[in-house]
Amino acid sequence: MGPVSTCKLFGAVRAVTGIKNAVPLIHGPRGCAYHIGYLLTARGGRRIAVASTELSESDVVFGASEKLRDRIIEVDRTRKPDIIVIMSSCATSIIGEDIGRVADETSELVDAELITVSAGGFESSQGEGYEEVMMALIHKFCWRMEPSSKPSVNIIGEFRGGADLREVRESLSLMGVDVNCVLTSGCSIRDMTMIPAGHLNCSFCDVSGIAPCRFLEENFGTPFIHHPIPIGFSNSLRFYREVLGYLNLDYPINEEFSAFIEERDRIRAELEGLRVAVVSGPTRAVALTEFITELRMKPVLVSMDMIGDYTLENLRGVPGLRSEILVGVDVSDIEEAIIRTEPELILGGLAETRISEVSGAPLIDVMHGSSLTAGFRGAVNLGARMCGAVYGDHDCY
Ligand code: SF4
Structure with missing residues (x-):
């Protein structure tokens, strides 16, 4: 009667809002964008702007690919993002609107990179929304490259910035470990291209971080750990020890x-x-x-x-x-x-x-x-x- 998790679209939007200069664009009625933007703003303490095609009843009946095309161009011109992530909602997933085709046809007309994610709320819960956005970003921006010359890791499945992420990054930095990319909190396109250069991936989300880590292991040979996020004295100690062990680093963590x-x-x-x-x-x-x-x-x-x-x-x-x-x-x-x-x-x-x-x-x-x-x-x-x-x-x- 009272669910404790939310829809796939929420997860997809939340993951996108972590990326630097990226705009989530929902192809759906205005309520999806309003409610998700409002909730994320309330939770995160900063304004989250979510773009929408704001579909009417006739759009939902007859389709609205022209409207989507126009909104992509408008978002690109007015907000000048590096990335626009176009997401379907319940309504457009049900009518089978082909957002991938619209993105392909529009990509030449805009400066931003375009990514599409099928995110009808009924398709699954927010965890799959996080995961699909991360997988789409990896497919788009990650290619084989030489490993970093310095020990480096990626944090996969962290969507919350702020004090915790700063603490982990600073601690790793003191140990001599670079963080190439945090997917997605605060990451840029350049950060994402550096993911394959990392020596280790750390999943920070048991629901959405494992599949991207497995993909990166299979395709780029990067091992991963799925340690619970480092909260608590002993747990933090074990996390840092595990990272130091993988990277073969000598550091007085004890x-x-x-x-x-x-x-x-x-x-x-x-x-x-x-x-x-x-x-x-x-x-x-x-x-x-x-x-x-x-x-x-x-x-x-x-x-x-x-x-x-x-x-x-x-x-x-x-x-x-x-x-x-x-x-x-x-x-x-x-x-x-x-x-x-x-x-x-x-x-x-x-x-x-x-x-x-x-x-x-x-x-x-x-x-x-x-x-x-x-x-x-x-x-x-x-x-x-x-x-x-x-x-x-x-x-x-
Ligand atoms: S459940 Fe469907 S209609 Fe509701 S916010 Fe999610 S995508 Fe929109």
Whole structure:
């Protein structure tokens, strides 16, 4: 009755909005563009502009390829993007509008690179939207090339920029590792052309990052890892160790970790024994669950909107996990589980605001916030937020 995931078009638009100077153009009624643009703007804290052909009823009945052609040219002339990603919506997928043909016929008339993605909302969920956009970009911009002279990686399936991505990039840079491309957050066309020069691909999304990583391995010989995103002290340590191991780099990561042990223990002393519910996407949920157990709290519920190939394997690797696990259930099931499992803290998103109020368990929004959660410093920050949420004293740690 109340879905917890959204449509393929949402995922496709979100992936495109990460790319530098790219415009998502939806061939569909204006509502798809308005609602998705509004939601992404609210979530990300910056205005997300989504172009649309704004189809009328007769367009949906008789087709509107001329309108699409005109809108592509208009977007190219007025916004001067490097890339326009043209996406179908439910309406144009149902009538079988050939957006690929329109793009081919229009490509000579515009300066932007044109990419098309079939993104009817009913086709699948947002995960496939992310994946198809990344695959289309790889097919368009990646060709065989010599490996980078410096150790380098690509991060595949990261759509959120901000503090976490900065932390990971800066930490890798200190270790002597270049990040050639983050697909798609903040990437340019040039970054994407450098993907095959990377020595290692790191999937940061268990749902959408694995297929592109496998494709890159098969076609360019680049190995990949599917480590949960580096949230938590131990998990971050293992992530950086894994990268350093693959790249055969000598770096004192254990010493760096040691500097945080005292702080970890102080957070632990504050939070030990607390019951916690995690409601999140799969890759983040696994990392957060491990962090909770690392702090000796008790994860009583882990709810994920969907899972990828490695999610359950990674979750099973969390030491001593005894939590109830839900996958793809609707909002009322999640709320009922939260009431039943009686957490004292919820790590979730805006959708858990109501149940947080009803149950009395404070909520930390780990889905949309811009505050730091990744790496050792992110673990300190998130630990302090948990203390603040539980004890109502942001200075308690
Ligand atoms: S489900 Fe269909 S109509 Fe609704 S936003 Fe997605 S593409 Fe548009």
